[in-house]
Amino acid sequence: MSTINKIWFVLFFFGYLVAGATGRVEATTLALIASMEESVKFTLGIIGFLAFWSGLLRIAEAAGLTRKLARMLHPVLRHLFPRLPCDSPAVGAITLSLAANLLGLSHAATPLGIKAMQELEKVNSIPGQVSDEIAVYLALILGGISLVPSTIIAIRAQAGSVQPSAVILPILITAIAGTSVALLTHFTIKKTRKGE
Amino acid sequence: MNALSVWAIPLFILVVLAYGEYKGVKVYETFIQGAGEGLKTGLQLLPYFLAIFGALAVFKTSGALGFFCQITAPLANLLRIPEEILPLGLIKPLSGSGTIGLMADLTQKHGPDSGLGLMASIIAGGSETTFYVLSVYLGAVGITRPKHLIGMGLLGDLAAFFVAVFIARWFQTG
Numbered sequence: 001m002s003t004i005n006k007i008w009f010v011l012f013f014f015g016y017l018v019a020g021a022t023g024r025v026e027a028t029t030l031a032l033i034a035s036m037e038e039s040v041k042f043t044l045g046i047i048g049f050l051a052f053w054s055g056l057l058r059i060a061e062a063a064g065l066t067r068k069l070a071r072m073l074h075p076v077l078r079h080l081f082p083r084l085p086c087d088s089p090a091v092g093a094i095t096l097s098l099a100a101n102l103l104g105l106s107h108a109a110t111p112l113g114i115k116a117m118q119e120l121e122k123v124n125s126i127p128g129q130v131s132d133e134i135a136v137y138l139a140l141i142l143g144g145i146s147l148v149p150s151t152i153i154a155i156r157a158q159a160g161s162v163q164p165s166a167v168i169l170p171i172l173i174t175a176i177a178g179t180s181v182a183l184l185t186h187f188t189i190k191k192t193r194k195g196e
Numbered sequence: 197m198n199a200l201s202v203w204a205i206p207l208f209i210l211v212v213l214a215y216g217e218y219k220g221v222k223v224y225e226t227f228i229q230g231a232g233e234g235l236k237t238g239l240q241l242l243p244y245f246l247a248i249f250g251a252l253a254v255f256k257t258s259g260a261l262g263f264f265c266q267i268t269a270p271l272a273n274l275l276r277i278p279e280e281i282l283p284l285g286l287i288k289p290l291s292g293s294g295t296i297g298l299m300a301d302l303t304q305k306h307g308p309d310s311g312l313g314l315m316a317s318i319i320a321g322g323s324e325t326t327f328y329v330l331s332v333y334l335g336a337v338g339i340t341r342p343k344h345l346i347g348m349g350l351l352g353d354l355a356a357f358f359v360a361v362f363i364a365r366w367f368q369t370g
Binding site: 003004007008011012014015016017018019022024027028030031032034035036038039040042043046047050051052053054055056057058059060061062063064065068106107110113114117118120121128129130134135138139141142143144146147148149151152153155156158159160161162163164165166167168169170171173174175177178179180181182185186189 | 251314
């Protein structure tokens with residue numbers, strides 16, 4: 001990612017430029033040094049929650065909960081991918097990857113997602129181009145719908161929240177709204193292209 | 197809304213444990229294994245936080261962030277959102293670790309249960325990192341032209357951002 005490289009560079013460069021202009025060089029360096037200790041404390045602060053959650057998710061995986069959830073998603077997803085046969089490997093890979101995302105299995109979600117992309121590319125009528133199915137699948141992934149946003153909860157708890165999990169439902173609603181808009185955008189563009 | 201959120205974690209734990217028990221999973225041993233791996237993944241986050249918190253500390257303490265917020269304040273006012281929240285909306289599609297770092301910073305400074313803290317939490321959790329996901333997923337199958345997918349992702353991000361701001365406001369007063 002080159003964008004993040006540039007942003008990171010600009011934050012330091014522009015930051016110290018302003019610090020020089022306003023005479024805050026010393027204070028800025030002190031804050032930078034303090035941030036190093038903060039980073040370690042912060043990581044240690046959220047790592048317990050993340051490790052616990054990861055242990056729980058391992059049980060979910062071992063019990064086959066991902067597959068179970070994938071089966072439950074199947075009827076809904078069929079309508080989003082009308083051209084794919086119900087029992088095709090592509091649909092299987094898509095449901096599994098979305099189930100992993102829904103459960104928050106971040107380490108499993110990316111490989112499963114890449115597998116889904118490969119299956120979608122196999123049935124792509126123009127390989128190397130974005131197909132309808134790829135666009136719909138990526139709209140669902142980009143929406144980021146997840147049942148328990150564990151990292152956010154861990155950070156809130158670490159910052160001393162009295163109700164760290166209060167944001168679960170708001171985040172779910174937000175993600176569903178974002179996903180819907182992405183899907184709507186795709187279908188609108190598809191329609192106007194056909195009309196041309 | 198709150199009761200559902202409060203029950204989400206215990207419900208998730210109980211369902212997973214019960215289903216694991218039902219399927220004959222050795223729940224305790226499996227948990228230990230997964231937690232051990234989670235610990236490693238958690239520690240691997242440290243370099244990201246060092247990079248983000250360091251850059252943020254420099255940008256903030258120098259006064260550059262204040263300067264930036266002053267420039268963008270008219271836009272924030274126009275959109276009726278707090279000035280401090282705009283940078284989060286801008287970094288959200290670009291960098292996952294940047295988003296988490298900024299969100300952590302905002303929740304610590306303003307309090308995680310304040311209006312701003314809630315808003316930052318909901319924005320940070322409410323969508324995926326568009327540019328990262330597109331580059332990884334399309335790159336995996338060698339598609340180089342994303343066509344309308346960037347626009348699609350960014351519109352989704354924009355919608356999620358405003359829904360998050362709206363819910364956070366409603367949540368706080370309601």
